[in-house]
Amino acid sequence: MVEYAWLVPLLPLVAYVFLLVLGRRAPEGIVAGVSVVLTFIAFLVSALVFRSVGQNPDLTGPYVFHWLTVGSKSLTVGFEVTHLNALMLVVVSLVSTLVLLFSKGYMHGDDRFPVFYQYLNLFVFSMLALVISPNLLQLYIFWEMVGLCSYLLVGFWYFKPEAALAAKKSFIVTRIGDVGLFVGIILLFLASGSFDYSTIFTAAAAGKLSLGWISGSGLVTLAAILIFVGAVGKSAQFPLHVWLPDAMEGPTPVSALIHAATMVAAGVYLVARCYPLFQLSPAALSTVAWIGGITALLAALIALTQRDIKRVIAYSTISQLGYMMMALGVGAYAYGVFHLMTHAFFKALLFLAAGSVIHAVDTQDLFEMGGLYRKMKLTAWTFLAGALALAGIVPFAGFWSKDDILAAALESGHTVLYAFGLIAAFCTAFYIFRVYFLTFTGEPRDPERYEHAHEGSWVMTLPLVVLAVLATIGGFFNTPWSGYGLERYLFADSPQGSIGVTTPENVGLMALSVVVGLLGIGLAALMYGRRRRIEPEKLARGASFLYQLSYRKFYLDEIYYFVVVATGKAIAAVVDFVDRYIIDGIVRLVGWVVGLVGTGLRYTQTGQVQAYTAVAAFGVLILVAWAMWSIGGVL
């Protein structure tokens, strides 16, 4: 089955081409139907690939073809299947299918409905192709392609200025990270003569990576950190996280698929895929861990006070991606990947449920919602499942994976990071239940919007139910009761079992995590629940500085604007000035002087084309004559 894995990305590509041919006037039913069916088949193929990988751990491949010759090196393209990417294929194709189905309801009636599906299919293709790439060059190609799709989809409502700005910002900020990745893979290519993962990792492990200007170990650290810079951009880690909240200007299904479950996880996937390289460099691993931990905490603190339902969930995504990075950084490879999987389910769920709410009330402001439980019971229940999973309450999916990460952080001696994670966990439980209470409980704050609210059709509720089930039970995949199935599956890749650490279950830590989560929920209930004891407004006024710090996102957007954007614009303005008035000024000065000298020749400028032609032709003749004369002189 593994040799047919190329079918998985091919099917969405076929859907894309088909929709492109159908054009912009195609009926919604056909557009959505074709997309959902083909992507669902891709999911079935992925599932078969996943099973066959599990049954037969001796993988064949990669399957590659010659692409381009550079000097004596042959660059190849193709595909490979590993335990890691077999899992990714399943997760990506499953969430994609559900989101494509959901979009049928959400985007109904949009002028550019077929275009939306074109972009989504292109995205699904690119994302699957990224995962299945057998080398870093091909990964980079699709890494940029998913970025392009993100740009197109964030800016889908191009007539909204905020959407246009957000699309541009998302592309440029992630590109800063991409440049790191770009340089990283170039250096690895120069040092190893190949872009292939296996060649590079083998050479690195044997200490054979080196360039003239840097030591072998220095190169490994540099390359790993440059690759991580790419991951920081794509996975919205501090300090490049600022694009993701703005990307919420895109339609909500896009947020669910691209900006929660799949593309933003690509950075985590990249670090996981390059883990053999990171393991050789303690400095690089430590960087990953700290950036992850800081991001997890910072984003959770910001999420506490946001008013826009999608932005809260977006900061939550940043925070959770931080957990995954932290896991990889402290050596807990399997837990990072485990959390990637559970997060994909419960975060896609939260976004789609939020989308269902936004679709119903046509606002994203939490303070214009309220009491929607009575109108949208299914959405409320499924959102609750997602919220419990995110808050890390036993036995929902997020509990198992998050708890594993925290335990691994403590176990590996990163006490500070453990504390960061625990504080962030408290915040997480608080902010997501703040959303829950503000949205679904209490009295409607905007009766008019409340009046119109209603549950969507089955295309919107079915994905919610499926994801809610996964968010509830998805964690059992890696528990004692499943024999730690995921760890065993992932570790089959490395016979020595050297790829990361695992920790034994620690009931004490588990209990602590759950208590912290419950405390967060309790505080949210006290502030926003039916029997409120604490007035949020008073608290905000009381701790005004802290509140503003969180609400204004630690002023990072403003700082970046003044430090980076304004500086760049200033340099551009200076360059433009130098160009127009200094360089061209000198040119004009020279021209003026020459002109002065040539005043006497002014009469030769007759303005007649024929005259110019004659002069030019004459010039050529003189040139020829001069050439001949200088050579031997027949004239």
Add this chain to the structure above:
Amino acid sequence: MGIVFWIVLAPVIAAALLAVVPGIKPNAQRTLGLLGSAVSLVLALIAWGRFQYGTSGFQEISRVHWFTLPAVWQQSDLSIGLSFGLDGLSLPLVLLAAFISLLAGLAAPAREGRTRLFHLWLALATAGVLGVFTAMDLFTFLLALELSLFSAFFLILQFGEAGSRKAAFKFLLYRGLASVLFLAALVGLAYGAAGGFGTTQPDTQGVIQGAGTLTFDISALMDTLHKASEAYFIPHVRSVLFLVLLLGVLIEEAFVPFHTWLPTTHEHSDPATNMLIGGVLTKTGAYALLRFGVGFLPGEVRHWGVLIAVLGVINILYGAFAAWAQKDWRRLIAFGSISHMGLVLLGVAALNPAGLQGAMFMMVSSGLLTALLFFLTGAIQARTRTTLIPALGGLSKPMPMLSGFLLVAALGSLGLPLTSGFISEIQAFIGGFGTYPGISFVGVIGIILSAVYLLYAMERTTFGPAKQVYTGLADATPREYVPTVVLTALVLIIGVYPGVIGNLFGLSVQALLRIGG
């Protein structure tokens, strides 16, 4: 006379017919002009089909002997004439030139009473650049360069907008100066290769091979100079000749600080002329650098490598920052092109297969993308009467297809994978990092900046609320689809399967490097 001769001659014949046949209607004049480029393109495609991939030397050689100068230098004769041929370096550029000339002709609007003249100059300029890229001797090269120079001059002068007169003379003076420098450097090199500047040492057999034979033949010169360029030149003379050549390249190619003619020219020329200048004419300098700089004096390229690489990075960054500040799409494209060509300098300075191959890819890619951008902004200008970015906005609504293709062109220019731009960038940077990692680290900032200036411009052009004045404007017409689709397809084909042209110059690039030792 072989096929390459006809590739160059076909537009000349078309131009001659345009000049002498009286009483033909504007449409027929246009057709005649297009026919010339079309024949060139078909013949170039045939030559591509027959191309022998196994060799690195010139193929399809056509020589027309004109006259012989007897005993001009130490009793040997010098043959003067036209000689054309193709190798892996020239064929991709010949194809590029033939494609873009034809599409520029298609893009040109009908002009009241002046169609004949426009197509005449366009055909001559086309013949000129085709001649530059196929020339097998220095005489042919210089002659063709002059032809392209004054033909393009008249295109700018007579068919541009207000202010085109100044732009045309700026163009003529700058590029004329570049031609003079080329002439001096190349004739000097031929003279030196014949031993004219004296020699420092004989070869191992004690014989000074080749000395005394004066030739303009490029392959012969490559042979002579690479065998023992150490022996045939007093080092300072060689360096001076190289620097003269390099200065010519910098001016010809509009490199900072000799670049101001390019934005001015583009700002005042019509879209079809801009396609030709931006797409083809701004590649002749880089071609000369590869052909004569690396081909004749690789030792000098290596010696001055740091200078060339630093110049390259300065151009990448200067062009990108300047592009960011522009309000006019045409000036933005001009500076973007300068930024791209800076990467060519970095790739050449690297003197390794990836760098040179990246430089070749970049020349083709930048040509296609610049032409596409000029065509599309020209099509938008025809509707909105402006190319000023602040005056545009929300164009996706009235013209979704033009806006979509403009986005593709912008994405190609910023080096998105699966477009030709990416292939060029990554190879040039592989080359750059291989030889000058520190300088290249600075250069990659250009990758971020290109996204910045292009996406800023896109955000203000096609995104945003639809403007009242632009409602109801028509989208692309069938005639406009031809250049748009052809150029976009070429950009994507090279991006998806770069071997389609990469296979052409792979061996030639290696041959250049063997010379470099």
